Amino acid sequence: MTPPANPSGEISLAQALATIAPNGVRTGCRIIREGDEAHLLPEEARSIPARQPAMRRASGAARWIAHRLLADIGISNVAIPRAPSGAPVWPEGIMGSLAHDDNMAVAAVARVGHIVSLGIDVEPAEPLPDDIFAIVATGADRAGAVDRRLAGRILFCAKEAVYKAAYPLDREVLGYEDIAVDLDAGRATTKTGRKVSLAHCVAPRVVVLAFVGQ
Template sequence: MSDSAAETALLAQMERLAPPAVRLGCRLIRAGDEALLLPEEAVALPARRLVARRASGAARALARGLLAAEGMTSVAIGRGPAGDPLWPAGFAGSLAHDDEMAVAAVARKADIASLGIDVEPAEPLPDEIAALAVMPGDVLEGVHPRLAARLLFSAKEAVYKAAYPLDGEILGYEHIGVDLARGEAVTARGRRMRLSFCLLPRIVVLAVAEDQPASR
């Protein structure tokens, strides 16, 4: 499959995930994508390995394109102290990549308080990682067992990205409960998330924060 066909196939599945207010995009990571970083972005990533800078260039270029569609042009997406991307005022967003594909999500905060996205290959999760990510209260029903643990791992990554801008807390896998059957997640603080996902051609999970944390 060509690069453009691979991107088109994934984007077609991703577009089924998002509420109307959310813009989503994907891009295969290519040699030279590190040059897509704006100068302000490159300064924030000086010590990262080339492969990481390349993935960041692909993801940030993708996100800048989504922001441009909202009228925000030539906006640098910096990096906060915790490694979180810094978005222009009035916008929520999220970036992710695996070894081959970068994805991004953007929305206006007037519509979506916060969101998170994650991408993973459509392959079983290694047992040693599954043992860390899957908690006794997690619900994996409704998803093919071959991919359920990988999907849950990806969902927790997306939830963390959506929760951190709102609550400023570092969350472990044990701090996030996921119900794949209901498409829901909740953090230890009580922050509830709506989940939507696709499994093929890659696993992509979008987490969208509810308006208020739930009562403890």
């Protein structure tokens, strides 16, 4: 097993996530380690199509976090398989979301209540390349006062998180152009009219949490 690459990065991201999470939403993170694919429960492993070992490792790390977040609220040994759509399948009465970049996995879970859907995305805290920004941003997006260097990255992360929160409710595949984000207001609207609230952090990584209220 490789030792944790930078456990202090894990601790500070966990703290940043706890700070931005709305009431009732539990979050966690894990540096992706060699062997993390072993954390996939058999049903989860079967539901994830044969892919790059690195992707299975990342999915295992994300589920390692989610299993622990669920255990904290008394739900143990429950698989979170992947639906054919790609969306994770949560136990009855629970919603959540998973994400991973090359090095870090994150997860958020909550009991269904005043929040009915969640999305999360994680990205390195680096400027978004211009060619990707051109695909992601539209005239309807507002970056406002967020860190200018990272505005494109936060916008990208926000759209992915919004998509993950909206898809389980609307079953609609959205493109970047179908989501308008206002980072200052902490809000996004999809082309289906779905209103999504946003919270984000930028250090040690960019993470956006997207949540839909009742």
